[in-house]
Amino acid sequence: MENYDMIEGYAKTKRRIVIIGSMSVYENMVNLAAELNALGIRTIVPESENEHVRQMSLPDFEDFKRRVSLAYIKKIRDPMTFCVLAMNLDRHGILNYIGPNTFAEIAVAFAQSKRIYLYQGMPDAYIDELSAWGCVSVNGCLDTIINDYRELCMKEDIQLRLFP
Amino acid sequence: MNQTEISIVSPYSRPERLFLHYFDIHFIEEKGASAISSNFLYEMRLATRIAVASAETVFIPAASYFESKLCRQIIGELNELFPLGIIALSGSSPNLDCFVQERLNIGFYRENSIQNNAYHSLFPQNGEEPPYVPRQRSATQDIVNHWNDLVQDNELQLRLRDTAGIPIPNIETRLERVPKELGALAFIPEHVYEILDLAGVEKPLHMRIRSAINEAYFASYTQDLAAGVIVDLRYLSSSFLIPSFGQNISYMKMMGFLRKNNRLKEVENCTPDQLVRFGNDPNWQIALQSAVTYVGQPSTALASIVSHSSAKTFAFSNEGNKEQSMVQKYPLSNDSPVLPEQSSRLNTVLCLTIAAVEFESVRSQLKKAFGNGKIVYLDTTRQFYAIEYSDPNSETIWHLASLSFQGETEAAVGINRFCNFLKPTIVLMVGMCMGMPKKDLSVGTVVIPNEIFVFDHQRLTPNGNQHRPHGNRVDNGLYNLAKLIASESELGFPVVVNKALASASIKIEDVNSALVKQIENSFPDVVAYDMEGWGFYLAGEGRHCLWVKAVADSGEHQSQSALGQIEKNKTQSSATDNAADFAIHLVQNFVSASPASKT
Numbered sequence: 001m002e003n004y005d006m007i008e009g010y011a012k013t014k015r016r017i018v019i020i021g022s023m024s025v026y027e028n029m030v031n032l033a034a035e036l037n038a039l040g041i042r043t044i045v046p047e048s049e050n051e052h053v054r055q056m057s058l059p060d061f062e063d064f065k066r067r068v069s070l071a072y073i074k075k076i077r078d079p080m081t082f083c084v085l086a087m088n089l090d091r092h093g094i095l096n097y098i099g100p101n102t103f104a105e106i107a108v109a110f111a112q113s114k115r116i117y118l119y120q121g122m123p124d125a126y127i128d129e130l131s132a133w134g135c136v137s138v139n140g141c142l143d144t145i146i147n148d149y150r151e152l153c154m155k156e157d158i159q160l161r162l163f164p
Numbered sequence: 165m166n167q168t169e170i171s172i173v174s175p176y177s178r179p180e181r182l183f184l185h186y187f188d189i190h191f192i193e194e195k196g197a198s199a200i201s202s203n204f205l206y207e208m209r210l211a212t213r214i215a216v217a218s219a220e221t222v223f224i225p226a227a228s229y230f231e232s233k234l235c236r237q238i239i240g241e242l243n244e245l246f247p248l249g250i251i252a253l254s255g256s257s258p259n260l261d262c263f264v265q266e267r268l269n270i271g272f273y274r275e276n277s278i279q280n281n282a283y284h285s286l287f288p289q290n291g292e293e294p295p296y297v298p299r300q301r302s303a304t305q306d307i308v309n310h311w312n313d314l315v316q317d318n319e320l321q322l323r324l325r326d327t328a329g330i331p332i333p334n335i336e337t338r339l340e341r342v343p344k345e346l347g348a349l350a351f352i353p354e355h356v357y358e359i360l361d362l363a364g365v366e367k368p369l370h371m372r373i374r375s376a377i378n379e380a381y382f383a384s385y386t387q388d389l390a391a392g393v394i395v396d397l398r399y400l401s402s403s404f405l406i407p408s409f410g411q412n413i414s415y416m417k418m419m420g421f422l423r424k425n426n427r428l429k430e431v432e433n434c435t436p437d438q439l440v441r442f443g444n445d446p447n448w449q450i451a452l453q454s455a456v457t458y459v460g461q462p463s464t465a466l467a468s469i470v471s472h473s474s475a476k477t478f479a480f481s482n483e484g485n486k487e488q489s490m491v492q493k494y495p496l497s498n499d500s501p502v503l504p505e506q507s508s509r510l511n512t513v514l515c516l517t518i519a520a521v522e523f524e525s526v527r528s529q530l531k532k533a534f535g536n537g538k539i540v541y542l543d544t545t546r547q548f549y550a551i552e553y554s555d556p557n558s559e560t561i562w563h564l565a566s567l568s569f570q571g572e573t574e575a576a577v578g579i580n581r582f583c584n585f586l587k588p589t590i591v592l593m594v595g596m597c598m599g600m601p602k603k604d605l606s607v608g609t610v611v612i613p614n615e616i617f618v619f620d621h622q623r624l625t626p627n628g629n630q631h632r633p634h635g636n637r638v639d640n641g642l643y644n645l646a647k648l649i650a651s652e653s654e655l656g657f658p659v660v661v662n663k664a665l666a667s668a669s670i671k672i673e674d675v676n677s678a679l680v681k682q683i684e685n686s687f688p689d690v691v692a693y694d695m696e697g698w699g700f701y702l703a704g705e706g707r708h709c710l711w712v713k714a715v716a717d718s719g720e721h722q723s724q725s726a727l728g729q730i731e732k733n734k735t736q737s738s739a740t741d742n743a744a745d746f747a748i749h750l751v752q753n754f755v756s757a758s759p760a761s762k763t
Contacts, residue, residue, distance in 0.1 A: 024401035027201055049203060058423040089368070090375060093405035095326060120368055121326050139327060140368040 015153040016042035021087030083115035179411035182219040183391035187228035187235035217443035226255035244436040310380030327368040348706030383407035417455035511560040514588035522595035525740035542585040558755040571669035575699030591709040596716035597694040613665035618698035642710040664689040667697035714739035
């Protein structure tokens with residue numbers, strides 16, 4: 001699911017931020033995407049599970065999960081992806097929790113030389129790996145990621161437009 | 165033998181108690197916009213159905229039921245099971261009426277807050293609520309204790325610093341003062357944000373604070389009820405591990421079972437009684453065995469709950485037919501087993517005394533006013549006792565209790581304990597005090613102070629002892645009421661209401677002592693002195709509390725002769741009688757006072 005709004009003063013770019021995280025923080029991911037979209041930043045969030053998915057039998061459900069996971073990994077690896085932003089809220093008593101699926105997606109992003117941002121801090125369990133992979137914690141403040149995106153993906157359109 | 169005739173009796177027993185935490189509005193708040201998503205609602209409903217099909221009794225905090233529409237909606241679908249006691253509400257008030265009344269008080273939830281409005285819109289109850297089981301623990305006290313532990317261990321500060329990314333100025337002091345500044349207000353995230361100046365946009369900082377509060381709140385319930393919880397939730401997953409003191413059930417594992425057997429729709433759509441039958445399915449019970457984990461140990465607090473609610477709870481037997489055993493569970497009565505005897509009457513008075521002569525005098529005055537009292541114990545371990553009197557006219561229950569020792573600390577700790585057990589509407593300290601020698605108050609004069617100074621803080625210097633007094637206003641609501649009725653001529657004794665009280669854990673038997681001189685020279689408004697006033701107001705902060713004592717002496721040296729002692733006792737008893745009479749009069753006026761007319 002890809003979205004963005006046009007912002008005057010910034011050039012169009014097709015580069016996007018892929019937001020990753022577990023389904024338990026799905027709405028937080030959607031909200032984060034909306035916040036970035038409002039600034040003209042393209043984002044991708046996973047598709048939500050609908051009624052049809054909920055009613056699937058176990059084999060169908062596993063097949064669905066497999067296809068969805070592969071498709072999302074492709075999006076992370078896509079050259080149009082500027083970075084991944086992991087929504088790592090506290091979960092299950094672990095501060096800055098990163099689940100196995102999210103960690104795998106971060107690893108894919110690292111292998112593809114993508115920038116990696118963490119919405120909160122680094123969880124103690126993976127601090128060595130995440131630090132070595134150059135992950136950046138934004139501690140709930142999106143300024144860093146917005147500035148990096150604008151600087152590297154959006155050239156400021158300083159020329160006055162004749163017909164705005 | 166035909167296969168359908170085979171009778172399978174599972175040796176497996178269901179988890180006895182499950183606590184559903186996810187209806188709590190602050191837990192839902194953590195989820196933000198997802199709380200209205202279909203996936204969230206679906207999981208909430210399905211997890212509840214799995215819980216009901218699996219456990220002997222499913223407990224829901226009464227607060228969640230009243231404050232969350234989602235909760236009422238989802239639980240309401242299963243209302244046929246209410247009389248069976250499979251679903252029960254729980255709270256720290258003695259009964260549901262008291263529970264709601266306490267929360268209608270704007271000193272607990274702010275006026276027009278979501279919670280205050282929720283209770284207003286649902287009061288009076290329609291009698292269709294699930295049965296109510298009172299708790300022994302105070303959730304607020306448990307949250308305060310947990311909060312203080314986290315602050316003392318520097319844990320909360322570290323969590324907040326971690327999420328802010330930078331040090332937060334004065335965070336220790338700001339966190340430490342939270343419980344005190346809350347007073348009688350509910351210990352809920354929005355009140356804490358106000359104190360910490362964090363009102364505004366939701367940030368990870370808010371989440372960490374909310375988690376600290378929610379964790380303690382849930383632990384208070386699960387420990388008290390010895391209950392497990394639903395774990396492995398996806399959309400309802402929590403930022404912290406939900407504390408558990410019973411058998412947990414894995415939502416994901418039970419979902420796996422339902423998917424694998426194509427029975428998901430069945431659980432989604434079945435009627436309440438079909439849901440109970442579904443729980444008896446041997447395949448379901450086998451699946452449960454792999455989806456259940458046992459965490460922690462039942463607390464001693466549970467023993468009392470179980471024993472006092474044995475008629476209502478947990479009667480599932482593996483012998484014979486499951487449907488029968490379910491029906492044999494709770495009887496239909498709404499009576500709540502509580503300690504001490506409680507009723508739906510709304511006003512309870514905790515009346516505390518210290519000296520034996522004070523206790524005897526107040527007891528005698530209460531007996532005169534309300535007839536014989538009865539001895540009741542206040543806690544399940546039977547450590548605390550009181551004499552209970554009932555005033556049918558004002559629908560008030562009095563509890564008369566006595567502290568074991570004199571002094572400020574003793575008073576503060578003792579009163580706090582009694583308040584935790586009784587949760588009184590009014591707290592009174594009734595007895596006798598010393599009149600300041602130069603003020604010449606007559607014996608029997610009742611004193612109600614408007615401010616108080618404590619002289620416990622001392623410095624031992626080469627130049628002698630230096631007292632470093634602290635002071636505070638105590639002109640609360642009850643004081644204002646006392647002031648209005650103090651001038652009534654029929655009282656029969658003088659009442660001083662606009663002067664100050666001095667207090668220290670020091671017994672004065674010399675009118676020329678340095679302390680007396682210092683008080684007289686530096687605090688001309690002080691007219692009386694006692695040894696517990698400061699501790700009393702410290703513990704009673706945020707409650708309707710009043711110190712009511714009458715002058716029995718002026719600090720002169722006490723006679724050691726038998727005759728002198730008898731005479732002193734008579735004087736003290738007579739003075740305390742006046743204080744007790746005033747206290748009774750005060751409470752009656754408190755109850756009968758009506759709201760001001762509006763034009």
